[in-house]
Amino acid sequence: MQNNKVIINGQDMTLDDLVMVCRHHAMVEVAKEQIEKIKASRAVVDHLVESGAVVYGITTGFGKFCDEIISKEESKKLQRNLIISHAVGAGDEFKEEIVRGIMLLRVNNLIKGYSGVRMAVIDTLVTMLNKGVIPVVPEKGSLGASGDLVPLAHMVLPMLGLGEAMYKGARYHGARAMELANIPVLELTEKEGLALINGTQVMTSVGAFTVYDAINLAKISDIAVAMSYEAQNGVVDALDHRMHAVRPHQGQMDSAKCIRDLIEGSKNVSRQGELRVQDAYSLRCAPQVHGASKDAINYVKSKVDIEMNSVTDNPIIFTETGEGISGGNFHGQPMAISFDFLGIAVSELANISERRIERMVNPYLSGLPSFLIEKGGVNSGFMIVQYTAAALVSENKVLAHPASVDSIPSSANQEDHVSMGTIAARKAGEILENVRRVLAIELMCACQAIDLRGDKGLGKGTKIAYELIRSHVEKLDEDRPIYEDINKCEALIKKGELVSAVEAGIGELVF
Numbered sequence: 001m002q003n004n005k006v007i008i009n010g011q012d013m014t015l016d017d018l019v020m021v022c023r024h025h026a027m028v029e030v031a032k033e034q035i036e037k038i039k040a041s042r043a044v045v046d047h048l049v050e051s052g053a054v055v056y057g058i059t060t061g062f063g064k065f066c067d068e069i070i071s072k073e074e075s076k077k078l079q080r081n082l083i084i085s086h087a088v089g090a091g092d093e094f095k096e097e098i099v100r101g102i103m104l105l106r107v108n109n110l111i112k113g114y115s116g117v118r119m120a121v122i123d124t125l126v127t128m129l130n131k132g133v134i135p136v137v138p139e140k141g142s143l144g145a146s147g148d149l150v151p152l153a154h155m156v157l158p159m160l161g162l163g164e165a166m167y168k169g170a171r172y173h174g175a176r177a178m179e180l181a182n183i184p185v186l187e188l189t190e191k192e193g194l195a196l197i198n199g200t201q202v203m204t205s206v207g208a209f210t211v212y213d214a215i216n217l218a219k220i221s222d223i224a225v226a227m228s229y230e231a232q233n234g235v236v237d238a239l240d241h242r243m244h245a246v247r248p249h250q251g252q253m254d255s256a257k258c259i260r261d262l263i264e265g266s267k268n269v270s271r272q273g274e275l276r277v278q279d280a281y282s283l284r285c286a287p288q289v290h291g292a293s294k295d296a297i298n299y300v301k302s303k304v305d306i307e308m309n310s311v312t313d314n315p316i317i318f319t320e321t322g323e324g325i326s327g328g329n330f331h332g333q334p335m336a337i338s339f340d341f342l343g344i345a346v347s348e349l350a351n352i353s354e355r356r357i358e359r360m361v362n363p364y365l366s367g368l369p370s371f372l373i374e375k376g377g378v379n380s381g382f383m384i385v386q387y388t389a390a391a392l393v394s395e396n397k398v399l400a401h402p403a404s405v406d407s408i409p410s411s412a413n414q415e416d417h418v419s420m421g422t423i424a425a426r427k428a429g430e431i432l433e434n435v436r437r438v439l440a441i442e443l444m445c446a447c448q449a450i451d452l453r454g455d456k457g458l459g460k461g462t463k464i465a466y467e468l469i470r471s472h473v474e475k476l477d478e479d480r481p482i483y484e485d486i487n488k489c490e491a492l493i494k495k496g497e498l499v500s501a502v503e504a505g506i507g508e509l510v511f
Helices: 015-022 032-051 063-067 072-086 096-110 119-131 149-160 174-180 192-197 201-231 241-245 250-263 286-308 333-361 383-399 421-453 460-470 482-494 497-506
Strands: 005-008 027-030 090-093 133-135 138-140 164-167 170-173 316-318 323-325
Touching: 005 015, 005 096, 015 096, 015 201, 015 286, 027 032, 027 096, 027 119, 032 119, 032 316, 032 323, 072 149, 072 192, 096 119, 096 133, 096 149, 096 192, 096 201, 119 133, 119 149, 119 192, 133 149, 133 174, 138 149, 149 164, 149 174, 149 192, 149 201, 164 174, 170 174, 201 250, 201 286, 201 333, 201 421, 201 460, 201 482, 201 497, 241 250, 250 286, 250 460, 250 497, 286 333, 333 383, 333 421, 383 421, 383 482, 421 460, 421 482, 460 482, 460 497, 482 497
Parallel strands: 005 027
Antiparallel strands: 090 138, 133 164, 164 170, 316 323
């Protein structure tokens, strides 16, 4: 990152780079040292065409048509037809940040010098990113093998003056958007259409943003449970570092430390035997549960880091030997399994959070007024927010069913095993949004419970969290449109303000 510019080289892109370009609109520049590699790769493709070599997708058709030889005269039509025939997406459209991520990741793949495209193709994508011409891309239609063919084809359409694109907040025909941005449209030549759509960049973009946000959400989970410790006079002995050192899973140890740091100095929590011997699992086992999710998220992040900087084309061009070798790097299975794992890991953060919510609103478990309202009956208080949390948690259980265990053969059984990785990534993203809402509800309930029980003195971190939430959401004395409060609390999570405020006060929450 240099002066609001991200320089990419195909080797070391990070999640932070992705977010800077796609959420914060940093400019993109291709590292100069990659240009010769790109040109050398293109020279191999030109030689293969001139020599009449039989290479998949360069001098042959695609999929089941791989045995159909294509003449040099028809090669440009082949590449154009590939794009227009494959752009058959369905459903809602991806958010702009996701499409920007798809474009950025595709560029990062192409500049490695194994794809055989002209520099003009890369320059067009980079210019579109920098000027804000963002293709309209439907969410559904990818099988996650042979790459994300369908959505990636929609990404390419505006490059050819086709399809639709967003530009400066308005939606245009692709040709018009490119004209308004003063970007020339392209005529693709040998290999280029295939190089643009044969890869895992759609599932990786969706999953990468989910991983990035899941890291923040895991920290929020620790803040939420610390607030629940304050609200429920939690027994802190279960957080003793010695307890976790003898079962040294990194995530578990990290979560226990985060919670200890957050409640340091609290006078609301208790010790073993003072009020009770031990807490219910949703408090006592929070480090074990949150920690397992953290370990899973870190595993998935490691896979995303690899995939963002990988070559996922077919065929792959090797300049050293002048070969174009057909293989299966486009297959999304490594990411499909990872994103299924991510969905499961994130959903568990809400599962245990909802149980803590129940313990606070249930007078038989909390010792507090029913549903955290002093004048119950005429007021329902927090009764129904638990319903919402339960509904979201239940929905997540459905969404967490793995997509990667499914496969439907395609292309006349030539492509007889597919990953469904993009479905896995999209599901993980939906789960994350549900979890964020549940955690917002827990934080609100905890603040209300603290107010009702009487604050004897909050911990260093929980005091910061409580004061920030209360600056946006007042104590509930009688019923009001509570969804507005939930929205405000959720916004503090989504924008990163809650984590930032806490970390500014007590130091980084370990992840």
